[in-house]
Amino acid sequence: xxxxxxxxxxxxxxxxxxxxxxxxxxxxxxxxxxxxxxxxxxxxxxxxxxxxxxxxxxxxxxxxxxxxxxxxxxxxxxxxxxxxxxxxxxxxxxxxxxxxxxxxxxxxxxxxxxxxxxxxxxxxxxxxxxxxxxxxxxxxxxxxxxxxxxxxxxxxxxxxxxxxxxxxxxxxxxxxxxxxxxxxxxxxxxxxxxxxxxxxxxxxxxxxxxxxxxxxxxxxxxxxxxxxxxxxxxxxxxxxxxxxxxxxxxxxxxxxxxxxxxxxxxxxxxxxxxxxxxxxxxxxxxxxxxxxxxxxxxxxxxxxxxxxxxxxxxxxxxxxxxxxxxxxxxxxxxxxxxxxxxxxxxxxxxxxxxxxxxxxxxxxxxxxxxxxxxxxxxxxxxxxxxxxxxxxxxxxxxxxxxxxxxxxxxxxxxxxxxxxxxxxxxxxxxxxxxxxxxxxxxxxxxxxxxxxxxxxxxxxxxxxxxxxxxxxxxxxxxxxxxxxxxxxxxxxxxxxxxxxxxxxxxxxxxxxxxxxxxxxxxxxxxxxxxxxxxxxxxxxxxxxxxxxxxxxxxxxxxxxxxxxxxxxxxxxxxxxxxxxxxxxxxxxxxxxxxxxxxxxxxxxxxxxxxxxxxxxxxxxxxxxxxxxxxxxxxxxxxxxxxxxxxxxxxxxxxxxxxxxxxxxxxxxxxxxxxxxxxxxxxxxxxxxxxxxxxxxxxxxxxxxxxxxxxxxxxxxxxxxxxxxxxxxxx
Amino acid sequence: xxxxxxxxxxxxxxxxxxxxxxxxxxxxxxxxxxxxxxxxxxxxxxxxxxxxxxxxxxxxxxxxxxxxxxxxxxxxxxxxxxxxxxxxxxxxxxxxxxxxxxxxxxxxxxxxxxxxxxxxxxxxxxxxxxxxxxxxxxxxxxxxxxxxxxxxxxxxxxxxxxxxxxx
Numbered sequence: 001x002x003x004x005x006x007x008x009x010x011x012x013x014x015x016x017x018x019x020x021x022x023x024x025x026x027x028x029x030x031x032x033x034x035x036x037x038x039x040x041x042x043x044x045x046x047x048x049x050x051x052x053x054x055x056x057x058x059x060x061x062x063x064x065x066x067x068x069x070x071x072x073x074x075x076x077x078x079x080x081x082x083x084x085x086x087x088x089x090x091x092x093x094x095x096x097x098x099x100x101x102x103x104x105x106x107x108x109x110x111x112x113x114x115x116x117x118x119x120x121x122x123x124x125x126x127x128x129x130x131x132x133x134x135x136x137x138x139x140x141x142x143x144x145x146x147x148x149x150x151x152x153x154x155x156x157x158x159x160x161x162x163x164x165x166x167x168x169x170x171x172x173x174x175x176x177x178x179x180x181x182x183x184x185x186x187x188x189x190x191x192x193x194x195x196x197x198x199x200x201x202x203x204x205x206x207x208x209x210x211x212x213x214x215x216x217x218x219x220x221x222x223x224x225x226x227x228x229x230x231x232x233x234x235x236x237x238x239x240x241x242x243x244x245x246x247x248x249x250x251x252x253x254x255x256x257x258x259x260x261x262x263x264x265x266x267x268x269x270x271x272x273x274x275x276x277x278x279x280x281x282x283x284x285x286x287x288x289x290x291x292x293x294x295x296x297x298x299x300x301x302x303x304x305x306x307x308x309x310x311x312x313x314x315x316x317x318x319x320x321x322x323x324x325x326x327x328x329x330x331x332x333x334x335x336x337x338x339x340x341x342x343x344x345x346x347x348x349x350x351x352x353x354x355x356x357x358x359x360x361x362x363x364x365x366x367x368x369x370x371x372x373x374x375x376x377x378x379x380x381x382x383x384x385x386x387x388x389x390x391x392x393x394x395x396x397x398x399x400x401x402x403x404x405x406x407x408x409x410x411x412x413x414x415x416x417x418x419x420x421x422x423x424x425x426x427x428x429x430x431x432x433x434x435x436x437x438x439x440x441x442x443x444x445x446x447x448x449x450x451x452x453x454x455x456x457x458x459x460x461x462x463x464x465x466x467x468x469x470x471x472x473x474x475x476x477x478x479x480x481x482x483x484x485x486x487x488x489x490x491x492x493x494x495x496x497x498x499x500x501x502x503x504x505x506x507x508x509x510x511x512x513x514x515x516x517x518x519x520x521x522x523x524x525x526x527x528x529x530x531x532x533x534x535x536x537x538x539x540x541x542x543x544x545x546x547x548x549x550x551x552x553x554x555x556x557x558x559x560x561x562x563x564x565x566x567x568x569x570x571x572x573x574x575x576x577x578x579x580x581x582x583x584x585x586x587x588x589x590x591x592x593x594x595x596x597x598x599x600x601x602x603x604x605x606x607x608x609x610x611x612x613x614x615x616x617x618x619x620x621x622x623x624x625x626x627x628x629x630x631x632x633x634x635x636x637x638x639x640x641x642x643x644x645x646x647x648x649x650x651x652x653x654x655x656x657x658x659x660x661x662x663x664x665x666x667x668x669x670x671x672x673x674x675x676x677x678x679x680x681x682x683x684x685x686x687x688x689x690x691x692x693x694x695x696x697x698x699x700x701x702x703x704x705x706x707x708x709x710x711x712x713x714x715x716x717x718x719x720x721x722x723x724x725x726x727x728x729x730x
Numbered sequence: 731x732x733x734x735x736x737x738x739x740x741x742x743x744x745x746x747x748x749x750x751x752x753x754x755x756x757x758x759x760x761x762x763x764x765x766x767x768x769x770x771x772x773x774x775x776x777x778x779x780x781x782x783x784x785x786x787x788x789x790x791x792x793x794x795x796x797x798x799x800x801x802x803x804x805x806x807x808x809x810x811x812x813x814x815x816x817x818x819x820x821x822x823x824x825x826x827x828x829x830x831x832x833x834x835x836x837x838x839x840x841x842x843x844x845x846x847x848x849x850x851x852x853x854x855x856x857x858x859x860x861x862x863x864x865x866x867x868x869x870x871x872x873x874x875x876x877x878x879x880x881x882x883x884x885x886x887x888x889x890x891x892x893x894x895x896x897x
Binding site: 041044055091147149150153166168172173176192193194196197200201204205208209225233234235236238239241242243260261263264265267268277278279280281282283284285286287288289290291292293295296297 | 741792795796809811812814819820822823824825826828829846847848850851856857859860861862863864865866867868869870871872873874875876877878881882883
């Protein structure tokens with residue numbers, strides 16, 4: 001896999017992700033050429049977004065409101081399209097609804113012919129790239145000047161976007177400098193960002209002053225007034241829409257919302273979630289045709305302004321009928337999901353993207369607009385870590401969209417790959433292997449076994465296989481209670497759910513939970529062996545996961561009805577119960593009953609402490625010089641439990657340093673798959689460097705995957721927070 | 731000084747706009763000072779302001795629009811939480827002046843400062859305008875590696891906040 005020269009691969013050549021090898025090649029190309037730039041830029045956006053949204057006092061309410069408005073708009077879309085048409089036509093504008101890209105391109109081509117247009121200035125419109133507008137017009141001999149600087153760069157480099165807000169995020173300043181020097185054949189130094197910007201600005205100024213038509217996109221359209229919201233920082237959209245006498249706005253039909261006043265909800269959310277600004281430099285609202293005087297700078301003779309809104313269907317009305325993909329229509333294209341995503345931060349949209357749609361939300365868009373789900377194969381790079389979920393301003397369940405895409409690709413290609421089935425049914429393998437753990441651990445590490453695993457299921461040889469515990473948690477617990485005679489003073493009913501990973505691979509952590517809870521006076525018992533179905537869900541085997549979910553939820557409900565609080569050690573299993581079960585279980589009430597009774601062990605202890613039901617007292621003879629780093633599990637953070645460990649140890653005056661990395665990159669089975677190993681390691685290395693710089697003597701992490709990934713980087717034992725707590729209190 | 735004006739000034743200056751607070755009677759002299767080094771200035775002030783100067787070009791030719799580097803306009807509202815001003819692009823040559831120049835001097839009545847962006851939507855008169863721009867600091871890009879100001883719009887934004895003269 002490393003023999004190809006990946007740095008020579010052109011992004012355009014691997015844009016078509018329906019071809020599997022393109023996805024793998026794109027990952028390698030991105031890691032060798034684009035990763036540094038993408039990482040630097042996405043991390044800035046990511047950090048700035050956290051700062052900007054913290055300034056919105058009602059961020060959660062704004063998100064709820066935005067979600068409601070988008071749901072309503074998509075529900076009423078046919079009427080809203082009519083309202084938009086009425087509003088704009090009443091002012092003398094034109095509205096054309098194109099069924100597909102060809103119709104839109106023909107319509108626009110006809111306007112250009114009628115206007116004898118030779119030069120068009122264009123503001124960024126990913127939708128225009130979806131329909132391939134530029135190629136159609138250029139064939140007619142019309143010059144298109146992309147005026148957004150990133151699109152200006154892409155026009156020269158002939159690349160597809162790698163991000164939906166900053167499409168040239170993969171380009172470093174050095175590469176841009178060389179690109180300009182080669183393309184424009186100039187001897188100018190063009191070394192600084194200032195030089196490059198001025199150079200492009202001067203070229204584009206003359207285009208603005210001589211353009212015949214301006215083409216823009218639209219961020220949102222208000223149907224009642226036929227108004228268009230357009231946000232930008234450069235000022236090119238203002239020029240594009242005001243200078244030329246004819247303005248064509250291209251927008252997917254999903255951009256329409258009902259009322260002008262509702263734009264107020266979105267303008268604050270969009271800037272904060274997108275670029276991390278309170279507002280971008282220019283927030284423009286147009287109700288075209290606009291009234292600014294016509295100045296005919298380029299000696300045209302137009303007597304009045306002409307405005308066309310070209311609304312694009314191209315699969316959107318079909319997406320609207322799709323019970324799962326419909327949610328993607330609510331997207332306001334802010335890019336928060338891509339900026340927070342650890343995999344995207346490492347490879348950008350040329351790998352985690354297709355012909356023009358990128359990132360977590362991109363898969364649904366690629367599938368919905370092309371009509372061919374395999375075009376969204378890059379959805380495989382979504383690990384379900386859920387970091388995007390609390391950061392999406394419209395609360396879209398992005399991991400679910402990608403899980404669904406994975407499932408549909410499996411169905412279409414009729415290839416429930418052996419690899420997926422292997423990982424998905426890990427619980428069956430674990431059950432057998434744990435009967436003879438020492439032997440299983442020995443066998444799995446034999447070179448021959450590793451060779452066969454590589455060949456048959458693409459299991460990366462460089463990875464250490466998780467060991468099976470010498471005794472399962474359930475068996476260890478049963479042994480333990482034979483000699484355990486503590487009497488509990490209260491009527492506690494707490495059950496430690498024996499999830500697959502804790503039961504077979506991390507029994508010692510499960511037992512640590514048992515001992516700690518007992519020491520603190522909580523009557524915890526361990527539940528029966530049960531297959532939780534997490535692995536199936538992670539592989540995109542949704543139908544199988546649903547069947548398991550019904551089974552497991554019966555078990556959980558029975559325990560809950562008997563008065564038990566349920567403790568779940570493995571974060572991905574807890575997240576499944578508290579979040580993903582909403583879409584896996586048929587009844588909302590069942591999901592709600594389970595959601596409120598399942599807890600992370602540390603979270604649970606915090607709650608009991610706050611109710612004055614337990615004491616957390618540190619052993620006085622303990623070394624207080626420990627420097628402790630905690631890597632918060634991605635999914636735990638996404639369900640709001642990122643701070644529990646700091647909170648708990650804080651009660652004993654023990655300081656915890658938290659990592660800032662969004663995700664460790666291992667993500668369950670993802671990091672074991674050989675085609676994704678390099679990407680997973682790239683993400684892990686960043687986390688490893690962060691930890692090394694802090695130089696702790698103790699590292700704790702709640703997730704099995706995180707511990708494995710960090711151990712691979714740091715070569716030390718990583719503990720579960722409960723094990724550290726046990727050390728402090730017993 | 732009212733809290734909301736203080737907040738506006740703080741946030742406007744964070745965007746690298748410059749601000750000054752003047753009384754109504756001081757507006758003309760403030761403007762005179764701002765344009766003292768210019769030969770000609772595009773003005774979209776119209777009759778609302780009684781500032782007069784030979785340097786002001788109120789009915790620019792195409793050549794004027796391409797060559798003059800400074801403009802003066804009104805703004806309708808300010809937004810304190812972001813340090814933004816809202817301009818009416820329909821009014822005269824406001825739109826072109828504020829797009830083609832490198833310095834934009836804008837007048838803002840302190841009474842018209844709202845707390846947050848969402849608050850400006852309380853104004854029905856917004857519905858009568860065919861094009862408005864909420865401007866927050868200078869034009870900028872980070873696409874070329876570092877943040878650069880003054881791309882397809884002014885690099886300098888100077889906001890003159892006007893309070894009523896005390897009676």
